[in-house]
Amino acid sequence: MALQRVLLLLRLLLCCYGDEEVLLNTKLVTSDLQWSVYPGSDPQWDEVSVLDDEHNTVRTFEICTPNSATYHWLRTNWVPRKTGTTLYVEIRFTMMECSSLNQRQCKETFTVFSYESDLATPSRGPLGPSPPESFQKVATVAADFLLRRGGDGARRSNTRLLRLDGVKKAGLYLAIQSQGTCMALLSLKVFYRKCPPLTVAFATFPETVPHSLVQQAVGVCVENAVTPPGEHTTLPSMLCGEDGQWAGLPSSSCSCRPGYEADGDARCRACPAGHFKPSSGLGTCTSCPDFSGTQVPGSAYCLCRHGYLRADSDSPSAACSKPPSAPRSPVAQLNSSLSLSLEWGPPLDFGGRSDVWYRVLCERCHDDVCSPCEGSVLIGPSTTVTQTRVMVMGLRPRALYVFTVQSLNGVSALSQSQPSAVRVNVTTNTNVPGLVSGLRRTSASETSLTLEWAPPSLIQNPDQTKTASRVLDYQLRYCPKQGEGSMQWQYVSSRGHSVVLLGLRRSTQYLVQVRARAVTGFGPFCAETSVSTLPEGQSHLVLIAVLVTMAILLLVGGAMVAALCYRRRTQRRPTRDKSSFQMNQNMTLYIDPFTYEDPELAVRQFTREIDASCVKIEEVIGAGEFGEVCRGRLHVPGRPQNYVAIKTLKGGYTDKQRRDFLSEASIMGQFQHPNIIHLEGVITSSCPAMILTEYMENGALDSFLRVNDGQFTGIQLVGMLRGIAAGMKYLSDMSYVHRDLAARNILVNANLVCKVSDFGLSRFLTENSSDPTYTSSLGGKIPIRWTAPEAIAYRKFTSASDAWSYGIVMWEVMSYGERPYWDMSNQDVINAIEQDYRLPPPTDCPAALHWLMLDCWQKERANRPRFCDVVSGLDRLIRNPASLKNTDSAHSSQPLLDQRPIARLSSCSSVSDWLRAIKMERYEQSFFQNGLCTLEEVSVLTTEDLLRAGVTLAGHQKKILSSIQTLRSSDQSHAPTLLY
The missing domain is CATH 1.10.510.10 (Transferase(Phosphotransferase) domain 1)
Incomplete structure (x- = not known):
């Protein structure tokens, strides 16, 4: 864009010279001019024909009256101004040097006058020895080159250009007044300047006559060109200077519309068939992208071929594409805890796109009838993934599952056909605990629930021992009963058949599920059970009364002991200084100045008023929220002089602005600490209001x-x-x-x-x-x-x-x-x-x-x-x-904040125990979803594995890896420590 503007400017400078509209040019007249002269009784102006420098015959006027003090006038005929309002008069003449004529009345200047008139015959003419009132003096003209009588030098002529501004009437007369001069009027030219028609930057501008210093001209875009987006209501414009030249470059320049490209800078041509241009501007036509084309010239986009599509988010220059082929070689690996990892290979044909993802669907089949899997089956990290691997949890034992993996891309939703897919069948048959039954609420309060359940039936293979089937503990999850898809489960563990949930919300329904865990892994969660806490006021009143009574007794006893201790201390040592006691009280209490009914009271209570004469402002160092920030000197009588920072309240403030300005001083005045900016005082009795603080030399x-x-x-x-x-x-x-x-x-x-x-x-x-x-x-x-x-x-x-x-x-x-x-x-x-x-x-x-x-x-x-x-x-x-x-x-x-040792993997019996020991139990579900179910799998974790398991917080990654490091470290005496 910058290069284009430079080229346009060069073109304007080289090509667009100003034009002139000539109204009168005596150099082109060969017959008598028939101008008027005065006085008519003694005419001194002679009209003669002479040869100019190019040997052309021209009409000139000559006069030589060096010994006369009389005014002699020469007046032109009526000159129409046409559309010009600023006219230029070019006079070419020669003049004799008075010293060579040796005449006392001789002069070397003459005067030019003008008279505007709408008529070809003026109402008044030069009838007297001095110009009439209707004539306006234009200029007094002197010669640069003078001729000497008898001189042998070259005859050099003089040229003067006079300017007439603001001509309003239809035409005018020009008059030349001579008094004692000896001169020849070689030519007289009257013209005005105009900017010629111009086509530049795909815009056409008409011929324009400047009526002031600059004249704005409005143009139109050439055929098949438009203004840029957002400027469709603004026509291109340019400035015509008083010198008749175009100035600068067009504003709101036009550009070729979509489907057309530039042919120079004055014409737009259509893109040929098989090419397109998607937007307006300087771009050129390009070939249609792959699997698309166009048969019509001037196309802004290319249509996709049959079977190919373009997504809504794709740019017009993107190639057309199609849905991908099916995933390849699915493999399901069943784990020991009713979970499996499902992997597959990417499709052979991506459809010409890179945004390929996969959708995993789950069905459970029984007696050749398949239905979508129940909600207890979890597919992680999601049913829609970009990687080629998912974890499936919550499967039931001895069940047939069918998993469908579909491959999709950005145009799959636009395709009329079903997504390409591959299926894999999995039959679960593992030795894990069965469903827990009888989950119920046994007691409740406003913020707690007590739950119990019956132990599950254990599924045992003949080659498994009884120890492998023994239940180690139970995992219960719960969450408030909310809308569909908004559940946020929380997990607790218990080694028995009951658990107490604390910190719940009163009068709230909760959904709870429980499952058992054996050495071989977790069993399935039982069906959701709805339980609720009690509303306010319906807890055990007797227990509350007992607790309140005990609290009152403790408070009374504590007060008595404190009073006794205080009496003994006062008897043994002198009373504290009252001001010190008040200061210690104030150290623990901050008072918001906005709590005062009258904020001025807070200013008077927490700040010190300083007389304005004690402050001398030296320089402005910045701008604050309410006014300027200055550096100055504070000299309070009886105290040494010191530098201060001064915040001022600018004029025209409102009452609220003044209150907000002084509230900062009311706050600072309550603080006394070496690391808190110190308030010196305020000035509120004079204008402007000021806040004075200690001066900090190094600033922010x-x-x-x-x-x-x-x-x-x-x-x-x-x-x-x-x-x-x-x-x-x-x-x-x-x-x-x-x-x-x-x-x-x-x-x-x-x-x-x-x-x-x-x-x-x-x-x-x-x-x-x-x-x-x-x-x-x-x-x-x-x-x-x-x-x-x-x-x-x-x-x-x-x-x-x-x-x-x-x-x-x-x-x-x-x-x-x-x-x-x-x-x-x-x-x-x-x-x-x-x-x-x-x-x-x-x-x-x-x-x-x-x-x-x-x-x-x-x-x-x-x-x-x-x-x-x-x-x-x-x-x-x-x-x-x-x-x-x-x-x-x-x-x-x-360690900076905690000295507790990180738990070692070797001291924990399960992944759940280890995560709870290091306070990372929030990731328990995520670990299981990613197949991290045993301590052996956890002991070889890397940062990449943690990212895939959803541990994205850097501090948590370091904490987990530090704990794992202790298992692999040979020096057990230097265990890392927690920083949390």
């Missing part, structure tokens, strides 16, 4: 890190993180939730001390702000890249959501201010987090720190660390700086 942390990329040691970076965590611990202890913790809101002073800032509760962020935001369903703007999932979805802001944001800040610090999630869009970030994606460790990031980041990014907010734990963990890291050199997360041995 993110930009400071980017400027000093790679300049700090690991201990220095950890020290910065420790300071931020200490400030957030202080805020958390005061029950304050920051909501917008990010490196941009951390300020750094000259000593590299980091302090938390930006406590405004009302933030008016926009979409083109530097902080990307997302509008939640409940309203308000949220900085997506730093915000916890529950805060994005439900606006649940807590200290746990601040802990998530702190993990992002850690990543920013260790990457020296890199943008979290790079160039991903807000929606991509949300989707990635929901799919358990977490940021990888920055370059050279210590493994222990990345473990801590993963802790902060736990999906369950209750599992995230508290800020007091973060501070303690970072302190341990600072005391052991050698651990910062370990950047291998898989072999990290420095």
Whole structure:
């Protein structure tokens, strides 16, 4: 596109010179001009014929009155202006030098006048020695080259170009006034300029006369050309300059419509048969893609041949394709726990497409009658897959199953024929427990259920021992009874025939199923049973009364003991300082200034008013939400002078803006901590209102890190993180939730001390702000890249959501201010987090720190660390700086938050026991669906296997692999430790 515009501009410069419309040119007249002269009684202007430089006969006027002071006039005939409003007068003349004539009245200038008239005969003419009022002076003309009497030099003529603006009447007269001159009028030319007709960029523009500095001309697209999409109502236009030349390039230029290509830049020609062009623009016609064609010239698309199709998502330039052939060589391998792995080979013919996937259908047959499999049969990871392998669970023993594998691609849904498929028959006959029977509720409360069931019948082959058939334990799953397809099962295990479910919702129906497990594997789940918890108020009242009574007695006893202890302490030691006691009380209580009926009261209570004369603003250092941010000096009498940062409230504010502006000061005034920005005071009694805080020399942390990329040691970076965590611990202890913790809101002073800032509760962020935001369903703007999932979805802001944001800040610090999630869009970030994606460790990031980041990014907010734990963990890291050199997360041995050893595979009796021991029981179902049913299979797992099993969270992968590593490690005395 840029090259095309350059070529068009060159064409305009080389080809499109301005045209002239000549109204009068005496050089072309050979007969008498018959112009008027004055005074008529003594005419001095003589009309004569002479030869010009090209030996052509031309009419000229001559006058020579160097010894006369009388005005002598020469007036042209009426000159029509036609369509011009800016006229040009070109005068060519010669003039004698007065010094050679030696006459006192001699002059070397003459004057040009004009008179506009709609009639060919003017109402007034030059009748006196001075010009009438109707004549307007145009210019006084002087000669550049003068002739000397008796001189032998070449006769050089003079040329002057005069401009007449704003001519409105139908025509005009020109008059030349001579007084004492000796001159010859060689030629007089009157014309106006115009831009010639032009065809450029597939648009045609008419001849245009400029009536001002520039004149806009509207054109039309040439045949088979259109304006670009989105500009169909805008006609192309160009600017005609006053010099009669086209300026610039056309706006809203035209282009050849679909099915036509450019032939130069002024014509569009149709694509020949067998070729197409799908869109308007500069593209050229191309041959039809495979298995398609067209017989009509000027086609925008090519039709698929018989038997071939094109999906709706395919581009017009994509080749036509057809459904794939059937999958090949299906193999079903039955496991010992009524599950099987079903594999097949890809089809021989993909149909010319790469988007091939497979659908697996299951039928259970009995007495030659087949019906779809019941809901207890699970096909994983889904019935529709792109890989050539699935796991099937929940099969019944001694049953015949028929599995159909269909191959499909993007055009299968458009085809009239059934998808190509292959079938495989499987008969189950394994020694596993049968169905559990008699599942029932024995007792219930508002939040709990007690369930019992009868042991199953065991299916035993003659060659199996009784021990192989013994039930080891039972697995029960339950979920609230909801709409179809929305079940989220939760699993519990029991070694007996009963289980108690706790933490349930009151007055809610639950669906429950149970199955038995033997050494050979799990049996099938029993049919779903519906049970419900009790509604509020219908629990055992006696038990509640007893519990309440015991609680009251404990409270009374505790109060008495506390009173006695307090009396003894007051008798033994002096009373505490009252101000110290109040300060300790305030440390645990944050008061929201918006709870005040009059917000000014909160400002007066928590801030200090400073006289405006004590503040001197030196320079503007940035722009804040409500106005400018400045650097200045604060000099309060009796205190040393110091630098401060000053936030100002811009003029024209509303009452709400002033209240929101001062609320930040009311919040900061309640905090006193070395890692929280310190409030010096406010100015509210004069305009503009100001908030004064301590001045942080190095500014915002993110930009400071980017400027000093790679300049700090690991201990220095950890020290910065420790300071931020200490400030957030202080805020958390005061029950304050920051909501917008990010490196941009951390300020750094000259000593590299980091302090938390930006406590405004009302933030008016926009979409083109530097902080990307997302509008939640409940309203308000949220900085997506730093915000916890529950805060994005439900606006649940807590200290746990601040802990998530702190993990992002850690990543920013260790990457020296890199943008979290790079160039991903807000929606991509949300989707990635929901799919358990977490940021990888920055370059050279210590493994222990990345473990801590993963802790902060736990999906369950209750599992995230508290800020007091973060501070303690970072302190341990600072005391052991050698651990910062370990950047291998898989072999990290420095725990920060937990000292519990990871469970070894050798100490567990089953995969379920092992997953529960390492707190990873959430993946139990996924492991079984992928055939990971024995400890031997688990012991050889790799990262790729975990991904296929649905373990996508990096921290969980490391935790599982670390546990497996202990089984293969020869040194059992250095077992890895948990970081969760």
